[in-house]
Amino acid sequence: MSNSSFQHHQTAHCESGVISNLLGHYGLQISEPMAFGIGAGIFFGHLPFVKVNGVPGTTYRIWPGAIFQRVCKRLGIKMEIERFSSPEKGMEALDKIIGEGVPVGLLSSVYYLPYFPPSYRFHFNAHNLVVYGKEDGQYLVSDPVMETLTTIDPESLVQARFAKGFPAPKGKMYYPVDVPTSVSFKLPIKAGIEQACHYMLKIPVPLFGVKGIRYLAKKVANYAEKPGDRKATLYLGNIIRMQEEIGTGGAGFRFLYSAFLQEAAEYLNKPELSKLATEFTATGDLWRNFAFSAGRVCKSRSADAVSYKELSEMLQQCAASEEVFFRKLAQVKL
Incomplete structure (x- = not known):
């Protein structure tokens, strides 16, 4: 159960990278920098009252999800977005959609992704990746910050999708339902x-x-x-x-x-x-x-x-x- 035609390209940043890879799958070619710019991703914020791992939060980009929302709105893309009250419902929904051959974007915690080197695995709950199929009980993953396609076991994926903390991913998954093949930028x-x-x-x-x-x-x-x-x-x-x-x-x-x-x-x-x-x-x-x-x-x-x-x-x-x-x-x- 895999979508072997899914093209993986390594990118600098997860959210703009997933946008580029997902939309490219549907024939809308948009580079990662173009997605980042159209989504007005550049930003800065220092939030002394928002504690991340007990220390004040600092961000150099717009808040997670905003780039995606803006790109979809500005390019006329319709996206299905779902969150789930339980891991069981979240995994069932994921299996159903990838079973139909549709690649799915997921929000996850970096800490629970076993394919990352240990030094990169910290509690950051806004990492985006694509799951495009399932083989031999393993989920097939296109993580845009990785050089090549990879896999993840179901237990780790459940932990990553339903990690506690701020912001809680709550199993968020998203996939395009209507992508125009040609747009003016x-x-x-x-x-x-x-x-x-x-x-x-x-x-x-x-x-x-x-x-x-x-x-x-x-x-x-x-x-x-x-x-x-x-x-x-x-x-x-x-x-x-x-x-x-x-x-x-x-x-x-x-x-x-x-x-x-x-x-x-x-x-x-x-x-x-x-x-x-x-x-x-x-x-x-x-x-x-x-x-x-x-x-x-x-x-x-x-x-x-x-x-x-x-x-x-x-x-x-x-x-x-x-x-x-x-x-x-x-x-x-x-």
Whole structure:
């Protein structure tokens, strides 16, 4: 019971990767960067009140599921989405749909996916993957962050789909029921860019967008006093982990968005987008440098570790770079 025609492509990020792989199966070719850009996936938020594994949450992309919803809406795709009150109902529904030869997108917890190396398995409950069939009691998996197709046993898949914690996946599964084979990306690209600029520059709450990066920078400057050195390394560790989460993260999302702008420049014949794409990769480099320095602080390599004040200044630099970029992007006439 498998869909041998399912094409697996490794991608940088799970949600935009699943979109690209799933829609490609139905003949709608959309690259991962294009899906990420149309879905306005680029974002920043620091949420001191939302604890992830006991430490404040930091996100470098829009909340899970939003990219998918926006891409479907903007491209006119109808998607069936289901959640379940029990694992039994969830697995029964999955078996029924893949039995009909339909690949299914699933929300899961990284912690319970045995094909991930142990160092990558932490309690992150918003990982997307595709199950496209079942053979010899094993589910056939296309996980976009993996190089090749893989499999998972039913017990692990139940644990991953019905993991506890925030956000609880509740067995969420989704699959297209109506996919147009040809669409114009022009208006969706425009809508995606406008929304990303709005979210990064104009949300009045100081926890989000460029303001959110500056808010985090001020917090980090005082980490030695509050929450204190021991907890500060946990806090910093989480900022880096969410930044570099399974190969993508904060810097990776910046490079992914740059790739989207390169594609958009060609599609819309707007060379200024290509120039901005190059500028934004430099912002990605700033984030990478921050992660590298913060990682040294976490490992207490005191001889060459930077101070919390210096880390704070690096974040202020990231904020300034992002503000300049998004203001320029908002001014491009699309």
